[in-house]
Amino acid sequence: MRNVWVLVGASAGIYGALAFVMGVLPGIVLSHVPATPGLRPLTAEQAAGREVYVSEGCAYCHSQVVRPLAQDKAFGRPSVAGDYVYATPELLSDHRNGPDLTNVGTRQPSDVWNAIHLYEPRALVAGSIMPAYPYLFIVRTKALANETVVPVPAPWGPPGEVVVMGPQAKALIAYIESLKQVPLGARSP
Amino acid sequence: MLADNIDRQERSLFVAFTVSATFWLLLTTAVGLLMSFKFPYPDLATSPYLSFGRLRAIHTNGTFFGWASLALTGAALYVAARTSGIPLAGRRFAWFSLWCYNIAATLGTVTLDLGMNNGDQEYREWVWWVAAIFLLAVVSAGISTVWTVAKRAEHDIYLSNWYFIGGYIFTTILGVTAALPWYQYGLGQVAVQGFYMHNAVGMWFTFLALGITYYVLPKLLNRPIYSYALGILGFWTNLVFYPVIGAHHFEFTPLPWWFQTLAIVFSVGMLVPVWAGSGNFLLTMRGRWESVRRSLALPFIFFGVLCYFLGSTQGTVEALRSAQAYWHFTNFTIGHSHLTMYGFISFIAWGGIYALLPRVTGRAPSVLVTGMHFWLASLGVGIYVIVLSVAGTLQGVHWIAGDPFIVSVESAQPFWLGRAVAGIMMFAAHVLFAYNVFIMTVGSPERSASLAQPSGAKA
Numbered sequence: 056m057r058n059v060w061v062l063v064g065a066s067a068g069i070y071g072a073l074a075f076v077m078g079v080l081p082g083i084v085l086s087h088v089p090a091t092p093g094l095r096p097l098t099a100e101q102a103a104g105r106e107v108y109v110s111e112g113c114a115y116c117h118s119q120v121v122r123p124l125a126q127d128k129a130f131g132r133p134s135v136a137g138d139y140v141y142a143t144p145e146l147l148s149d150h151r152n153g154p155d156l157t158n159v160g161t162r163q164p165s166d167v168w169n170a171i172h173l174y175e176p177r178a179l180v181a182g183s184i185m186p187a188y189p190y191l192f193i194v195r196t197k198a199l200a201n202e203t204v205v206p207v208p209a210p211w212g213p214p215g216e217v218v219v220m221g222p223q224a225k226a227l228i229a230y231i232e233s234l235k236q237v238p239l240g241a242r243s244p
Numbered sequence: 245m246l247a248d249n250i251d252r253q254e255r256s257l258f259v260a261f262t263v264s265a266t267f268w269l270l271l272t273t274a275v276g277l278l279m280s281f282k283f284p285y286p287d288l289a290t291s292p293y294l295s296f297g298r299l300r301a302i303h304t305n306g307t308f309f310g311w312a313s314l315a316l317t318g319a320a321l322y323v324a325a326r327t328s329g330i331p332l333a334g335r336r337f338a339w340f341s342l343w344c345y346n347i348a349a350t351l352g353t354v355t356l357d358l359g360m361n362n363g364d365q366e367y368r369e370w371v372w373w374v375a376a377i378f379l380l381a382v383v384s385a386g387i388s389t390v391w392t393v394a395k396r397a398e399h400d401i402y403l404s405n406w407y408f409i410g411g412y413i414f415t416t417i418l419g420v421t422a423a424l425p426w427y428q429y430g431l432g433q434v435a436v437q438g439f440y441m442h443n444a445v446g447m448w449f450t451f452l453a454l455g456i457t458y459y460v461l462p463k464l465l466n467r468p469i470y471s472y473a474l475g476i477l478g479f480w481t482n483l484v485f486y487p488v489i490g491a492h493h494f495e496f497t498p499l500p501w502w503f504q505t506l507a508i509v510f511s512v513g514m515l516v517p518v519w520a521g522s523g524n525f526l527l528t529m530r531g532r533w534e535s536v537r538r539s540l541a542l543p544f545i546f547f548g549v550l551c552y553f554l555g556s557t558q559g560t561v562e563a564l565r566s567a568q569a570y571w572h573f574t575n576f577t578i579g580h581s582h583l584t585m586y587g588f589i590s591f592i593a594w595g596g597i598y599a600l601l602p603r604v605t606g607r608a609p610s611v612l613v614t615g616m617h618f619w620l621a622s623l624g625v626g627i628y629v630i631v632l633s634v635a636g637t638l639q640g641v642h643w644i645a646g647d648p649f650i651v652s653v654e655s656a657q658p659f660w661l662g663r664a665v666a667g668i669m670m671f672a673a674h675v676l677f678a679y680n681v682f683i684m685t686v687g688s689p690e691r692s693a694s695l696a697q698p699s700g701a702k703a
Binding site: 057059060062063066067069070071073074077078079081082083084085086087088109110111112113114115116118120122123124125126129134135136138139140141142143144145146147148149150151152153154175176177180182183184185186187188189190 | 282287432440493572
């Protein structure tokens with residue numbers, strides 16, 4: 056080829072068209088699927104928790120999509136398009152160093168368990184490789200009146216001090232516990 | 245002997261690209277090494293700024309858009325000028341590109357460490373205004389390249405420049421497509437993410453790396469490329485097939501089933517450009533293994549081509565549904581991404597720098613250190629890929645067997661320790677490479693005359 060502008064034009068034209076057909080167009084269509092009946096948007100606190108989830112990169116180890124495969128049954132019913140209507144940015148992820156969290160709010164609804172687990176996962180699950188998030192909590196000699204103490208078992212807590220919920224931990228736990236699949240109604244067996 | 249038409253400014257440009265690329269390589273693979281130790285020792289470094297979820301994006305974006313992009317662009321600008329038979333045109337754009345790359349990588353690293361990211365979307369975690377600075381770098385390097393090629397003294401546009409110009413244009417379009425928010429809600433964003441994440445690799449790094457290989461191989465072997473036509477075939481088939489395969493990252497998800505099937509079909513189609521490209525390179529090397537072995541740069545190129553073939557073919561196999569049922573979500577994927585981005589892309593970048601930078605500066609790298617770099621990096625990534633492939637397979641088997649989740653973690657644990665050991669070898673190789681970059685740029689006042697030999701037989 057001798058004319059560089061033909062190369063530039065052909066490359067831009069072909070790839071531009073493919074980017075539209077394979078990226079933008081599916082994006083437009085799938086951005087408009089109707090919500091699964093019964094699905095609710097997040098509350099302000101849950102949405103703040105979702106921001107912590109994104110900020111701390113939880114999606115690098117936890118997926119939020121259940122496949123129609125036998126090994127995914129433990130995580131809930133197979134996900135459908137309408138489940139993601141209020142989930143932007145999407146957090147489907149393609150890694151499971153930890154379990155899928157699509158329906159974790161149903162499996163693990165305990166505030167106390169979730170708080171201890173975020174503070175130090177190995178206090179509850181031996182062999183867990185999840186990072187500890189002590190910086191989402193506040194450590195004090197004595198809890199203030201309106202604060203919730205996290206009963207971290209020995210030897211994992213700070214000796215002689217108490218761990219209380221920080222605003223980020225509180226929001227994140229609210230988000231994690233909001234992760235509950237809505238049943239598919241008539242379509243579910 | 246120095247390359248023709250090289251002036252002082254072009255030399256400084258290539259050196260500046262290579263030195264800053266090396267900085268990002270060291271920083272972001274040090275981060276990778278720290279992360280690899282967090283698997284066996286999860287309570288290591290629990291400060292927010294050293295937390296796994298933040299470092300993960302720093303490692304991937306920094307190696308991609310700091311190290312590999314700078315290293316490949318620096319070499320590609322040099323190749324564009326040489327194959328056009330004129331000094332590089334649009335120098336201001338080339339320098340501007342260098343600054344933008346480095347500013348983007350710096351701001352991207354800092355913002356990610358502060359927890360500011362673009363929704364955990366792999367390889368586009370940088371917030372939009374950092375990504376915009378990166379795109380400015382790509383566009384500027386593209387302007388300099390197109391300008392040079394338009395003014396060229398040669399009759400035809402050399403194959404390498406097809407790949408470079410393509411890479412800059414595709415990546416610009418891709419970056420804009422990925423940044424606009426209007427069609428990225430819920431599952432719509434999943435579709436865009438599948439499209440983006442694979443094209444960021446295959447329409448950018450692959451194109452620059454192939455362009456460099458199409459120049460370095462014939463130059464160092466002093467023989468023409470086996471088939472120019474295969475190179476053209478690879479260009480067009482890569483351009484048409486690659487954009488369709490993105491949905492194979494989201495198989496068995498609520499994305500339309502036919503859309504996933506289409507992606508799988510085209511993933512098989514990817515064998516055409518991959519085998520055309522890698523076959524073309526191997527046939528160019530055929531019968532000249534002694535020259536390859538005696539060269540400092542060519543073993544890197546050879547290993548890179550081998551990993552291009554292996555890694556991309558593996559990608560096709562992984563895309564099949566029966567394979568995804570086992571390997572999706574597992575560490576097998578991380579092995580695959582290192583076989584390709586490290587084994588293929590980084591090795592081609594090293595081969596290109598070892599082949600071309602001494603021609604610019606007149607200073608050869610240390611033979612011993614280059615050899616150690618090669619063996620530590622190649623054995624390191626070999627171990628890395630093998631242990632993670634085994635770990636990933638075990639994870640998949642445990643899940644299918646219905647074992648409790650923690651069993652898959654415990655089962656992978658010894659292999660994660662093996663990965664950390666491989667990471668030490670790879671990082672040591674990077675330190676040796678940095679030493680060589682120092683030697684090739686400012687370290688030694690002696691200039692070697694033997695570099696003129698096309699095979700680079702002695703250095």
